[in-house]
Amino acid sequence: MRTVLVGLALAAFALAVTATATGDPATPAAIPGCAKGSLNLLNDGKLTLGTDNPAFNPWFAGGSKDKDWELNDPSNGKGYEPAVAYEIAKRLGFTRAQVTWDAVPFLRSFAPGKKPFDWYMAQVSVAPARKKAVTFSASYYNVNQAVVGLKAAPISKVRSLAGLKRYKLGAQVGTTSYAYITKFIRPSQSPAVYDSNADAVAALKNKQIDGLVVDFPSTGYITAVQVPTSSVVGRLPQQGAQEVFGLVFQKGNSLANCVNKAIRALRSDGTLRRLDARWLGKTGAPILK
Amino acid sequence: MVLLTVVAVLVVRSPGWDEVKQAFFARDQFEKSFPDILGAFWTNVKIFLIAEVFILVLALGIAVLRSLPGPVFFPLRALAVVYVDLFRGIPTILVIYILGFGVPALQLQGVPISPLFWGTVGLIVVYSAYVSEVYRAGIESVHPSQSAAARSLGLTHGQALRYVVVPQAVRRIIPPLLNDFIGLQKDTALVALLGVVEAFRQSQIEVAATFNYTPYLATALLFVLITIPMARFTDWLLARDKRRQLAGGVR
Numbered sequence: 001m002r003t004v005l006v007g008l009a010l011a012a013f014a015l016a017v018t019a020t021a022t023g024d025p026a027t028p029a030a031i032p033g034c035a036k037g038s039l040n041l042l043n044d045g046k047l048t049l050g051t052d053n054p055a056f057n058p059w060f061a062g063g064s065k066d067k068d069w070e071l072n073d074p075s076n077g078k079g080y081e082p083a084v085a086y087e088i089a090k091r092l093g094f095t096r097a098q099v100t101w102d103a104v105p106f107l108r109s110f111a112p113g114k115k116p117f118d119w120y121m122a123q124v125s126v127a128p129a130r131k132k133a134v135t136f137s138a139s140y141y142n143v144n145q146a147v148v149g150l151k152a153a154p155i156s157k158v159r160s161l162a163g164l165k166r167y168k169l170g171a172q173v174g175t176t177s178y179a180y181i182t183k184f185i186r187p188s189q190s191p192a193v194y195d196s197n198a199d200a201v202a203a204l205k206n207k208q209i210d211g212l213v214v215d216f217p218s219t220g221y222i223t224a225v226q227v228p229t230s231s232v233v234g235r236l237p238q239q240g241a242q243e244v245f246g247l248v249f250q251k252g253n254s255l256a257n258c259v260n261k262a263i264r265a266l267r268s269d270g271t272l273r274r275l276d277a278r279w280l281g282k283t284g285a286p287i288l289k
Numbered sequence: 290m291v292l293l294t295v296v297a298v299l300v301v302r303s304p305g306w307d308e309v310k311q312a313f314f315a316r317d318q319f320e321k322s323f324p325d326i327l328g329a330f331w332t333n334v335k336i337f338l339i340a341e342v343f344i345l346v347l348a349l350g351i352a353v354l355r356s357l358p359g360p361v362f363f364p365l366r367a368l369a370v371v372y373v374d375l376f377r378g379i380p381t382i383l384v385i386y387i388l389g390f391g392v393p394a395l396q397l398q399g400v401p402i403s404p405l406f407w408g409t410v411g412l413i414v415v416y417s418a419y420v421s422e423v424y425r426a427g428i429e430s431v432h433p434s435q436s437a438a439a440r441s442l443g444l445t446h447g448q449a450l451r452y453v454v455v456p457q458a459v460r461r462i463i464p465p466l467l468n469d470f471i472g473l474q475k476d477t478a479l480v481a482l483l484g485v486v487e488a489f490r491q492s493q494i495e496v497a498a499t500f501n502y503t504p505y506l507a508t509a510l511l512f513v514l515i516t517i518p519m520a521r522f523t524d525w526l527l528a529r530d531k532r533r534q535l536a537g538g539v540r
Contacts, residue, residue, distance in 0.1 A: 107497070112309055112311075112502070113308070127499075130498075130500040132499070132500070133311075133312065133499070134500060173497060190486060192485070193490055193493075194484050200484070202390050202394070203484055205394065206394050206402060208393055208402050208403075208404055208483075209484070
């Protein structure tokens with residue numbers, strides 16, 4: 001009997017070893033209480049993630065060979081958000097191949113009903129009112145807003161928050177960038193609001209708006225690629241609570257608890273800081289007072 | 290009625306109803322968002338009123354061009370046909386996109402870049418094409434003997450149109466005209482694409498801020514509310530017209 005038990009234990013051990021060996025060699029210890037089989041997933045044994053298409057730099061990077069992904073293919077793991085997603089997946093015990101990405105427009109991500117993803121990751125800001133409709137993860141990025149303007153335009157000389165008041169500002173609909181304009185800048189002209197950042201960028205290029213408000217990391221791609229004649233006027237000071245990006249889950253999905261543990265581990269062991277430096281690492285623009 | 294009750298019961302007892310109720314019919318969200326949406330709705334009304342005036346005039350012009358007789362006017366007729374085919378064929382949303390982002394990108398001196406301006410122009414261009422066909426139907430529905438009689442009295446083609454044909458045509462096309470104007474009223478929401486904050490965009494802003502869909506309901510309500518008086522007004526116009534035509538005649 002005993003030998004049988006020992007044999008079984010040995011067999012189990014061998015299985016465990018081979019399982020680890022076939023996975024990533026650096027797989028960290030699984031999170032207690034979050035065994036892969038116990039997770040509440042859309043598809044068993046697979047992580048199904050959603051993000052917007054096109055997936056913009058620098059949040060996503062590496063380009064795309066797949067015609068379904070317009071700008072960047074998230075499954076190449078490049079860019080801050082996929083990098084973080086695959087780190088979380090690794091902590092939960094998933095291999096790269098077990099993670100799939102689907103294109104989901106932002107406005108669809110919070111529609112009522114069953115969500116077509118395990119989590120949605122597209123620079124969604126956590127807000128108390130939004131928590132009534134979805135469950136957010138802990139912060140995977142703390143963000144500042146910034147203003148982009150054309151280098152040749154008067155707005156580029158602005159050095160204070162109050163100085164922005166007299167300009168026509170624009171932002172993408174549904175973003176905290178827009179909320180920041182109306183709540184904290186309170187410009188004399190009503191701000192323009194666009195369906196997508198691409199439209200807002202076109203408006204900036206056309207001088208239909210003087211300044212475009214976006215999250216600071218996004219300004220790099222805008223000023224370098226989309227509108228080379230523009231520059232960052234400045235970063236906007238944090239007002240009230242720190243703005244954070246969170247993953248979006250079906251309301252009440254228990255998966256969020258395990259993901260939170262993974263995010264906390266990534267934060268405490270410096271992984272998030274390392275990925276931030278690698279993919280977003282951009283400082284230098286002045287903070288407007 | 291029975292059908293409606295069955296549908297209502299099915300909806301209310303569906304497994305997702307509580308979630309839908311919270312997402313679409315949240316009273317506090319409605320009250321919070323309504324004033325802002327109402328404010329933004331004036332932009333829709335303004336766009337609508339300005340566009341409507343231009344559409345009525347422009348569309349009539351196109352319809353008249355199309356009805357010009359004789360080979361001399363072939364180029365003008367052809368122009369009118371091409372205009373209608375083109376702008377009735379392109380989706381309104383694309384016309385607005387192309388004008389609103391395309392023309393300002395040309396950076397021409399003196400050409401306005403205002404999104405409100407180009408959005409309204411887009412609507413005028415598209416709806417003139419629709420409405421000109423309604424006018425044409427009206428003009429062609431007037432019996433040829435009418436215009437023949439007018440011409441035999443010595444009126445020119447223009448005068449015959451002005452005093453005989455068009456007045457009769459317009460009366461007949463009031464219901465389909467209203468159809469197009471309600472369509473126009475609703476399509477004013479498309480101007481939001483260019484960055485203008487009107488009722489739909491305002492509700493979108495509120496929806497995205499709270500992840501709650503109730504503001505859309507508020508916007509829908511406003512659009513319905515403005516449509517109903519227009520429909521009743523048309524009914525009244527038609528009834529008045531009928532009374533006058535039948536005045537003293539057989540009932």
